[in-house]
Amino acid sequence: MESVGVPVWLVEGMLESFRWKRGEREHALYAALFRKNELYPVKKLLEMRPLEEMDSIARAAFRASSGALVMSLLEQNGGRKSMRTTLRELSTFEGDEMALLMKHFPGMNLGPESFSKWWALQLAQMAEKPFPHVLTIEETEKELQALLMVRFNDPSGNLIEVGTDQFRDLLALPLKQRQASIRPVVERGGQFLYRAFPSHRPVLVEYLTLLGEIASDRDEQIGERLQELARExxxxxxxxxxxxxxxxxxRITNSKQLTGDFESFVELKEKLQTQPRRHQGPVSEYLDSMQRLFAEKTRD
Incomplete structure (x- = not known):
């Protein structure tokens, strides 16, 4: 049911901001919508009305976008006071809602291009995982593959990338070039340490230790230690x-009720089953004839 006097984006945005503060919303949802470019521009967001006509993905995108807008407004200087004055005027306001927001929130008085950049930044911040957000095992592994990559240029200027299983080959590089190529990896690894999944932290520390030894021109069973790290x-x-x-x-076996997130998928599936399309063409005709032939043999 649509609220009377208050636009749906504001109602949903307020509710979403409460969920966010209670920790009931994850950055992963915003990150997924942000990557797929599913989040709404502000102008389109303000024009939306009934949620009933949206599918589950569109509703999630609308609620996430509304929450991002409301929280961005509240975080501006004097945001809470501006929100109160906006609410008092909004119930009887019949003009452009964007103009009303710009009236009460000076931080939104930007040119079209600057405003688009501001909104993109707000959405990106919602999607970004806060420090020191700890990654999952899968996320940690993905990050380690990129992070533990030593790069340098060969004499011809070609970029060479050396992964963990080839770290020992770095000993063949001249010492200064070796140290220069290893240093950025060690620095990034130290910064990443607190975000890695806890069980991976000793693994990362050992990799960084090995790189330090290679940079110091030491080879103490590096090959065997790398194999052990790979197994771990x-x-x-x-x-x-x-x-x-x-x-x-x-989670599935103990679920007490269905969330309804996949209702649209089920409806589409049922529709396709009840209204099958008949394909025309030589392949379809051949398959139909074969089906009739096998059906006749079965009856015989």
């Missing part, structure tokens, strides 16, 4: 997958 990462991946599968199984 594979073991952690396997454990992570098993834990994820168990939690999914537990």
């Amino acid at each position: 990462r594979e073991r952690l991946r396997s454990l992570g997958n098993r834990a994820r599968d168990y939690l999914e199984w537990y």
